[in-house]
Amino acid sequence: MTNENASGGRMEFRTAGVIGAGAWGTALAQVCVRAGLDTTLQAREPQLVETLRTTRANDLYLPGVPLAEGLKFTADLADLGDCDLILAVPPAQHMRATLTAFAPHHRPGVPVVLCSKGVERGTMKLMTEVLAETLPDAPAAVLSGPSFAGEVARGLPTAVTLACADQALGQALLSTLSAPGFRPYLATDLIGAEAGGALKNVLAIACGVSEGRQLGRSAHAALITRGFAEMTRLAVAMGGQAETVAGLCGLGDLVLTCSSPQSRNMSLGLALGQGQTVEQALAGKRSVAEGYESAPAVRALAARLGVETPIAEGIAALLAGEITVDGLIDGLLSRPLKAERV
Numbered sequence: 050m051t052n053e054n055a056s057g058g059r060m061e062f063r064t065a066g067v068i069g070a071g072a073w074g075t076a077l078a079q080v081c082v083r084a085g086l087d088t089t090l091q092a093r094e095p096q097l098v099e100t101l102r103t104t105r106a107n108d109l110y111l112p113g114v115p116l117a118e119g120l121k122f123t124a125d126l127a128d129l130g131d132c133d134l135i136l137a138v139p140p141a142q143h144m145r146a147t148l149t150a151f152a153p154h155h156r157p158g159v160p161v162v163l164c165s166k167g168v169e170r171g172t173m174k175l176m177t178e179v180l181a182e183t184l185p186d187a188p189a190a191v192l193s194g195p196s197f198a199g200e201v202a203r204g205l206p207t208a209v210t211l212a213c214a215d216q217a218l219g220q221a222l223l224s225t226l227s228a229p230g231f232r233p234y235l236a237t238d239l240i241g242a243e244a245g246g247a248l249k250n251v252l253a254i255a256c257g258v259s260e261g262r263q264l265g266r267s268a269h270a271a272l273i274t275r276g277f278a279e280m281t282r283l284a285v286a287m288g289g290q291a292e293t294v295a296g297l298c299g300l301g302d303l304v305l306t307c308s309s310p311q312s313r314n315m316s317l318g319l320a321l322g323q324g325q326t327v328e329q330a331l332a333g334k335r336s337v338a339e340g341y342e343s344a345p346a347v348r349a350l351a352a353r354l355g356v357e358t359p360i361a362e363g364i365a366a367l368l369a370g371e372i373t374v375d376g377l378i379d380g381l382l383s384r385p386l387k388a389e390r391v
């Protein structure tokens with residue numbers, strides 16, 4: 050795909066490197082192949098790479114999906130050094146180490162599309178900030194929205210937000226990454242896109258708790274709506290736009306993740322609502338529940354910015370063992386009555 054950038058230069062993307070062969074990296078690699086890109090998927094473990102090559106399936110993270118013909122695999126980040134475009138898809142807490150390891154192989158100017166959803170613990174930084182610190186020469190884009198990996202990998206219709214501050218690059222990425230069944234919409238607000246994706250995971254845990262406690266559809270709808278108000282407040286305080294979180298990367302993803310036990314985050318909440326401890330609910334899980342990982346950072350960020358996020362705050366406290374499920378529910382229902390506003 051060829052496009053022109055602001056200075057009239059031509060942007061051509063023929064090859065894509067996808068870093069991280071979990072469910073989402075694998076699904077996005079499928080999308081890249083469908084979009085006509087010569088695509089290489091990187092997994093950390095040589096043994097997984099061997100299995101991917103020989104079985105043409107990723108039964109560890111994305112069972113039951115035959116992998117696209119032509120998709121290549123590697124364990125070596127150096128093999129992505131020649132790619133025109135990089136999609137970074139490790140869990141958010143490993144983004145810094147992953148990009149740092151890739152840095153010696155990155156060519157200045159090669160865009161990195163950040164596809165992970167979370168806030169870095171300790172630093173409270175978004176993935177774009179982590180990218181700027183690890184690969185300062187990489188133009189950044191964020192891909193986020195309602196998209197279960199299994200559905201995307203099978204080619205079921207999906208729409209996402211693709212945010213990029215550089216309009217020309219964003220347009221080029223939009224046409225490059227669109228594929229049959231995969232429809233990205235362009236935005237320029239990276240912070241809003243990232244804040245939506247990070248916060249919806251924490252809020253989905255709350256919806257799972259409600260489901261596990263059989264609190265009913267009314268409570269579910271209230272949690273989504275008031276959760277969306279929290280998401281909007283936090284995104285705006287971080288420098289994002291309310292309009293962005295009203296789109297696929299915010300409200301869209303919140304609705305999806307809060308509505309299906311396919312979501313790892315909602316399933317975690319479901320288990321907690323049904324009486325399991327956090328340890329029991331996470332035991333033996335290979336897959337990442339980003340809401341669990343990001344909750345302390347979201348909490349710290351909200352406190353630093355002076356933003357009220359009672360649902361996210363309650364989930365962070367529940368996950369930290371500071372309150373019980375009953376305490377969480379009572380706490381939310383006994384808050385002072387107030388005017389309804391974002």
Ligand SMILES: NC(=O)C1=CN([C@@H]2O[C@H](COP(=O)(O)OP(=O)(O)OC[C@H]3O[C@@H](n4cnc5c(N)ncnc54)[C@H](OP(=O)(O)O)[C@@H]3O)[C@@H](O)[C@H]2O)C=CC1
Nearest residue numbers: 070071072073074093110139141143165166197198336337
């Ligand atoms: N699954 C989905 O439907 C969607 C996921 N996302 C986002 O994509 C990101 C990745 O999630 P997903 O693909 O689902 O992950 P999975 O839960 O499917 O897999 C976990 C991944 O984490 C990797 N990993 C574990 N430890 C490390 C480490 N120390 N350093 C680097 N990588 C590590 C694993 O690699 P290894 O096998 O080598 O340990 C594996 O690739 C998350 O931020 C998630 O929110 C976004 C949209 C949809």
Ligand SMILES: O=C(CO)COP(=O)(O)O
Nearest residue numbers: 194195196197312313314
């Ligand atoms: O981000 C996702 C869907 O958009 C995947 O949600 P979970 O990580 O909760 O499974």
